[in-house]
Amino acid sequence: MKHFSRLLALLLAVCLLPLTFVAAASAEEPVTITIWGSDRENMPFRNGLWTIDKLQEKLGIKIEIISAPTENLAEKFGLLIAGGDFPTIVQYKAKDLLLYKDAWTPLNDLINETDTPNLWKVYSDDEIRRKVSDADGIMRFIGQRTAITAGKLYFWRQDWLDKLGLEAPKTTEDLYNVFKAIKEGDPNGNGEADEIPFAVRKNGSNNRGNVIPFINNWGIAETFFAEDGQVKFGATDPRMKDALEWLARCYAEGLIDQEYLTRDKTSWYSAWTNNQVFMSYDWSAYIDNVANLFKDVETDINIVGAVPPEGPTGISETRDQLQPITVDEDWNAGIYVGATDEQKKAALKLLDYVYSDEGMILMNFGEEGTHFNIVDGDYKYSDLIMNNPDGLSPQDALRSFGIQSMLTLLQDARYERAFVSDEVNRIRDIYEQEGHIGDAFPTLAFTEDEQDIINEKYTEIETYMNETIDKFIMGVEPLDKFDDYVAQVESMGLADVLAVYQAAYDRYMK
Amino acid sequence: MHTSRGSRLWRRIWAARYLYLMFLPVLIYYIVFRYGPMLGLSIAFKKYDLIKGFTGSKWVGFKYFQQFFNSIYVWRLLRNTLLINLYDLIFNFPAAIMLALLINEVQNRRFKKTVQTITYMPYFISSVVLASMVVQFLSPSSGIINNLIASMGGERQYFMVQPESFRTIFTIMNLWKSIGWNSIIFLAAISGINGELYEACRVDGGGYLRQMWHITLPGIASTIVVLLIMRLGHVMDVGYETILLLQNNANQETSDVIGTYVYRRGLKGGEYSYGTAVGMFQSVVGFSLVILANWLSRRYSDTSLW
Numbered sequence: 001m002k003h004f005s006r007l008l009a010l011l012l013a014v015c016l017l018p019l020t021f022v023a024a025a026s027a028e029e030p031v032t033i034t035i036w037g038s039d040r041e042n043m044p045f046r047n048g049l050w051t052i053d054k055l056q057e058k059l060g061i062k063i064e065i066i067s068a069p070t071e072n073l074a075e076k077f078g079l080l081i082a083g084g085d086f087p088t089i090v091q092y093k094a095k096d097l098l099l100y101k102d103a104w105t106p107l108n109d110l111i112n113e114t115d116t117p118n119l120w121k122v123y124s125d126d127e128i129r130r131k132v133s134d135a136d137g138i139m140r141f142i143g144q145r146t147a148i149t150a151g152k153l154y155f156w157r158q159d160w161l162d163k164l165g166l167e168a169p170k171t172t173e174d175l176y177n178v179f180k181a182i183k184e185g186d187p188n189g190n191g192e193a194d195e196i197p198f199a200v201r202k203n204g205s206n207n208r209g210n211v212i213p214f215i216n217n218w219g220i221a222e223t224f225f226a227e228d229g230q231v232k233f234g235a236t237d238p239r240m241k242d243a244l245e246w247l248a249r250c251y252a253e254g255l256i257d258q259e260y261l262t263r264d265k266t267s268w269y270s271a272w273t274n275n276q277v278f279m280s281y282d283w284s285a286y287i288d289n290v291a292n293l294f295k296d297v298e299t300d301i302n303i304v305g306a307v308p309p310e311g312p313t314g315i316s317e318t319r320d321q322l323q324p325i326t327v328d329e330d331w332n333a334g335i336y337v338g339a340t341d342e343q344k345k346a347a348l349k350l351l352d353y354v355y356s357d358e359g360m361i362l363m364n365f366g367e368e369g370t371h372f373n374i375v376d377g378d379y380k381y382s383d384l385i386m387n388n389p390d391g392l393s394p395q396d397a398l399r400s401f402g403i404q405s406m407l408t409l410l411q412d413a414r415y416e417r418a419f420v421s422d423e424v425n426r427i428r429d430i431y432e433q434e435g436h437i438g439d440a441f442p443t444l445a446f447t448e449d450e451q452d453i454i455n456e457k458y459t460e461i462e463t464y465m466n467e468t469i470d471k472f473i474m475g476v477e478p479l480d481k482f483d484d485y486v487a488q489v490e491s492m493g494l495a496d497v498l499a500v501y502q503a504a505y506d507r508y509m510k
Numbered sequence: 511m512h513t514s515r516g517s518r519l520w521r522r523i524w525a526a527r528y529l530y531l532m533f534l535p536v537l538i539y540y541i542v543f544r545y546g547p548m549l550g551l552s553i554a555f556k557k558y559d560l561i562k563g564f565t566g567s568k569w570v571g572f573k574y575f576q577q578f579f580n581s582i583y584v585w586r587l588l589r590n591t592l593l594i595n596l597y598d599l600i601f602n603f604p605a606a607i608m609l610a611l612l613i614n615e616v617q618n619r620r621f622k623k624t625v626q627t628i629t630y631m632p633y634f635i636s637s638v639v640l641a642s643m644v645v646q647f648l649s650p651s652s653g654i655i656n657n658l659i660a661s662m663g664g665e666r667q668y669f670m671v672q673p674e675s676f677r678t679i680f681t682i683m684n685l686w687k688s689i690g691w692n693s694i695i696f697l698a699a700i701s702g703i704n705g706e707l708y709e710a711c712r713v714d715g716g717g718y719l720r721q722m723w724h725i726t727l728p729g730i731a732s733t734i735v736v737l738l739i740m741r742l743g744h745v746m747d748v749g750y751e752t753i754l755l756l757q758n759n760a761n762q763e764t765s766d767v768i769g770t771y772v773y774r775r776g777l778k779g780g781e782y783s784y785g786t787a788v789g790m791f792q793s794v795v796g797f798s799l800v801i802l803a804n805w806l807s808r809r810y811s812d813t814s815l816w
Contacts, residue, residue, distance in 0.1 A: 074777075075773075078776075078777040079777075099780050100560055100780075103560070207759065208759070262649075262670050262671075262758060267649075455775075455779070456577055459775060459779060459781075460583065463766075464582070466759045466762075467759045467763065469759075470758075470760050
């Protein structure tokens with residue numbers, strides 16, 4: 001027995017030994033902060049990325065990334081919240097962060113000229129500050145400052161237009177005629193009418209995010225939008241019926257992709273490479289991505305950006321723009337209220353740094369000599385990026401270092417311009433300068449009671465609206481039923497929801 | 511009297527202590543992972559506030575249950591959930607039994623094993639892969655099903671957006687996926703039947719069909735009944751992950767089930783209390799059905815769960 005207890009004591013001592021090392025080491029350990037954020041296939045956000053290591057070195061803090069796969073981000077965010085085990089920083093969509101607004105440290109006093117001069121430069125502006133504030137005007141998170149406002153654009157195959165001798169369409173009716181000519185003119189020359197004049201990848205929570213923007217040319221948005229200070233609901237607006245008539249006509253004649261609800265990116269790309277697609281709508285970078293698909297094939301393909309077709313009243317715009325602060329994407333960073341003071345301080349230090357000139361260069365361009373060179377005052381990416389030895393595309397190469405990632409919170413126009421083709425720059429400038437960018441509706445902050453009404457009424461309306469709009473487009477439901485559909489939405493309490501949105505909007509504009 | 515009974519119980523437990531020791535992990539598992547979380551059901555009656563936690567949240571009574579029953583979708587959700595399960599009960603449940611009976615009749619051992627392996631292999635395919643296979647197969651432009659239809663002169667169909675096709679697609683997919691797996695338990699039950707019974711039947715001149723009808727089926731009847739009762743407990747829930755992957759706006763009319771609804775509002779929309787309330791309703795119905803089915807079975811046959 002004595003022998004046994006001696007053995008036990010020895011065992012315990014051995015077990016405890018590492019603990020003393022930990023205790024001794026922790027005295028000099030830097031503060032550790034954890035960041036939860038979206039980890040995308042084409043934009044990794046993981047431990048060990050070059051920029052993350054660089055930031056740790058620079059700021060003397062330890063950063064641990066909790067990668068959340070982007071495919072089921074909403075669910076992962078829900079689990080994070082429900083789990084209650086919060087990281088120091090959570091990066092997610094503004095409206096979801098605001099649902100749990102008490103979880104994020106109020107930043108009003110923390111962001112000031114002396115402690116966080118770089119954040120102050122941007123957030124001392126009232127216009128910008130209210131985009132990141134809750135219903136009571138308390139600043140809850142840091143957003144991503146964007147450099148370019150043109151977000152999603154139309155683009156088409158100019159070579160097909162030339163081949164068939166077609167004029168570039170100006171109005172939606174012109175476009176319809178061009179679609180028809182493409183469908184019947186067999187520009188891919190295989191003797192079959194297998195052309196899909198308009199095909200997009202499924203996008204947005206209802207999968208039709210890249211099809212529906214046509215309705216912007218009728219002067220409306222799909223859900224909420226403001227007109228002369230009045231909040232309106234696009235899906236039941238009389239103009240929606242006209243826009244749907246056009247969409248349904250195109251769909252019925254096979255001019256809009258029959259599979260738009262289920263077409264994922266891979267299948268969209270293969271429709272392009274199969275020489276089936278004429279026109280599409282997506283983020284501007286996709287113009288280059290699509291053109292690159294044909295890089296190794298010897299063709300005379302010519303992908304060209306296009307302005308939105310004019311609707312009946314002459315409106316030619318898209319509302320999918322980037323706001324000066326992007327809040328409806330996953331970048332917004334809230335600092336957990338329950339983090340220790342050291343962690344909060346370190347988090348602010350990090351956020352302030354990525355908003356500084358130096359941090360901006362690091363997060364947008366990387367390191368001079370390695371990732372970029374300055375040629376005649378212009379930032380040019382090096383061969384490591386542009387002609388990556390591992391065969392990565394420039395964008396993928398850049399992002400494999402963690403440059404242009406979740407922590408690139410201050411974007412730079414030079415990056416935006418250096419990185420894309422001349423064609424993208426040309427069309428983006430046209431969108432911005434010639435007024436093809438419509439007003440985006442702000443992300444509003446609601447009070448608890450307002451949120452209750454939205455949960456109870458709007459979620460049901462949204463489900464119903466989502467289903468019915470697709471039925472109208474696909475012709476499952478004839479458009480004569482539009483008035484019945486409007487009546488149904490109204491009976492579900494649309495007026496109450498609009499009143500709530502109006503109140504929140506008025507607060508926001510004040 | 512009381513103490514002596516108590517001590518007798520303890521003596522019995524002590525006598526079988528090793529068995530109880532082995533049972534302990536299971537007991538702990540159930541307490542920790544099955545009964546413990548039931549405390550969380552209380553948030554169905556509260557306006558659950560994440561920051562304030564369980565105890566700090568306000569009680570709201572049956573508010574969320576009322577909200578659910580006032581929803582225009584409640585009947586649709588119930589109908590879809592029940593119908594999908596009904597399809598499963600009518601087609602897939604007997605199919606597994608039939609497959610088991612067929613496999614049992616196969617004499618060639620090697621062939622039998624091959625068939626078994628092939629039929630239960632799809633069970634191990636992840637539902638994400640399975641769903642994208644289904645979408646690919648059914649694609650109107652490039653799917654093999656539509657190519658087949660077109661080559662026979664038919665018109666290409668966009669099955670994934672037809673509400674009327676969804677249940678069929680889902681049921682066939684499930685049949686393909688789980689028929690082999692589900693038949694295993696019936697095969698096990700069949701192998702437990704006394705071989706002398708078959709001999710006796712053969713002596714009396716019974717052929718294969720007679721043997722199947724009079725010996726095999728009655729022999730596994732109790733297994734079938736028990737499984738059926740358990741299956742009824744799940745009549746209100748569907749493997750919603752697969753449905754979610756196949757769902758889109760156009761087929762939602764028939765594909766929206768309670769599980770996907772709870773996921774959408776509770777988990778994605780962050781309405782935890784509402785989601786919990788709906789989920790709880792679903793469980794209560796399932797529980798009641800098990801009790802009812804068991805009662806019926808006990809009354810009209812001699813098999814029952816308890």
